[in-house]
Amino acid sequence: MGKLAIDGGEPTVRLNNTKRWPFYSSNVEEPILSRIREGSLDAAAIDIAIQAFENDFSNTYCQGLYSIFHCSGTAALLTAYFALGLPRGAEVLVPTNTFRATVTPLLTLNLFPVFCDSDPITRCIDLDDAESRITPNTKALVVTHIWGHPADMERAVAICKKNNLFLVEDCSHAHGATWNGKRVGTFGDIAVFSLGTKKMISGGKAGILVTKHRTFYDRALLFSQPKHRANSDMSSSYLKEYLGTGLGVNFRGSPISAILANEHLVRLPRTIESKNNNLTKLEKAIVSEFSELTPPIRDSRFNEGTWYMYYCTWDVEELSRDFLYKAMKAEGMAVIKPETFLHNQKVFKDPSIFTTLDFPSFSDRLGEYPVSDWLLKVLIGFETREMYDLSDEVIDMYAEALQKISKNYDRLVDLSRKVGEI
Incomplete structure (x- = not known):
């Protein structure tokens, strides 16, 4: 096996020559080049690619829901929260383990995010904790299907019905996933999928909003889309009176992004199959070569879909997660670890820079998050960007690196003690 890379040996994993997502086939070259060669077109012509993606995405994965293409998932989330029409200062239950853009748009709209702890198995929002934080001012529940694993959606729906709450799904990690046979994004009142960077459907940078409610769709059009798009699709005569200006944000995505995203939409079943095959092999390697590292648990109700990121846990007293992370990274593995969760971020302890609401007790409302704090200490993940194809x-190489670390485990513990990182 040789010496550990962190101990002066050679790295085991070489990713320089591997195909790393996002990648596209030659099928998209001509449509994109044609779009560039045609130069300036009228708005209707530019919309063709966008409408095609919206229709294909909605009909393939969201049961024909209304859909709106955005320039990013963040823009789509801000639009979604505006579409709900929540009163100023309303409380919204949110997970602390999520990407910042799941929550920061709430501050822009002067809404009050109420953080909830994490489920120890799915790592999604702890719905027991969420239900305990409901007050008369609570108006919505947000779930993020974090790292690809859906939240318990029957429970989420039941909580919202019981307490008259809107349900928002952030599906940015979970393209194509199902919970008990039903697609994520179709449970809630409104849902958002990021289509950026290394998402399983990527337009380079884009996002899409879907909803079952015509009222929310109309409000989303007014908020985020150019005048001609809102005018052609809007049903509300009252909102049409505002189309002379809309709200001026123009969050529509690029037609080039739509072309790129549509190719990934077509190949999504293959992407999911490839990632699942790769991650099954990775799990076998972990169990056989380095069993102290615990793979994530997949709930049996998570029927279709795959992991966006593959977060394992390391909870071994004699060797810290952080030092193991350094050793794995030194071996060349594309590993990651969460730096913090949102309840620890300054903007949520003191949001005055972003909101005009007076929240003097905001930091006092943060509460306790024992599972999330534990996860921050033990999670170590595989990025999976090199696993979108076989x-x-x-x-x-990963199996060999894990075996190498296992064979040199005592030496790794000694090294950690020498530098004081037990």
Whole structure:
């Protein structure tokens, strides 16, 4: 096996020559080049690619819900919260384990995010904790299907019905996933999918909003889309009176992004299958070569879909997660660890820079998050960016690196003690 890379040895994993997501086939070259060659077109012509993606996405994965293409998932989330029409200062239950853009748009709209702890198995929002935080001012519940694993959606729906709350799904990690046979994004009142960077459907930078409610769709059009799009699709005669200006944000995505995203939409079943095959092999390698590292648990109700990121846990007293992370990274593995969760971020302890509401007791409302605080200490993940296609070579290198760390485990513990990182 040789010496550990962190101990002066050679790295085991070489990712320089692997295909890393996002990648596209030659099928998109001509449509994109044609779009560039045509130069300036009228708005209707530019919309063709966008409308095609919206229709295909909605009909394929969201049961024909209304859909609106955005320039980013963040823009789509802000639009979604505006579409709900919540009163100023309303409380919205949110997970602390989520991407910042799931929550920061609430401050822009002068809404009050109420953080909830994490479920120890799914790592999604702890719905028991969420229900305990409901007050008369609570108006919505937000779930993020974090790292690809859906939240318990029957429970989320039941809580919202019981307490008359809107349900928002952030599906940015969970394209194509189902919970008990039903697609994520179709449970709630409104849902958002990011289509940026290394998402399983990527337009480079884009997002899409879907909803079952015509009222929310109309409000979203007014808020985020150019005048001609809102005018052609809007049903509300009252809102049409505002189309002379809309709200001026123009969050529509690029037609080039729509072309790129549509190719990933077509190949999504293959992407999911490839990632699941790769991650099954990775799990076998972890169990056989380095069993102290615990793979994530997949609930049996998580029927279809795959992990966006593959977060394992390391909870071993004699060796810290952080030092193991350094050792794995030194071996060349594309590993990650969460730096913090949102309840620890300054903007939520003192949001006055973003909101005009007076929240003097905001930091006092943060409460306790024991599971989230534990997860911050033990999570260590595989980025999976090199696993969107069949990657036997990569998995074999990972297995070899894990075996190398296992064979040199005592030496790794000694090294950690020398630098004081037990």
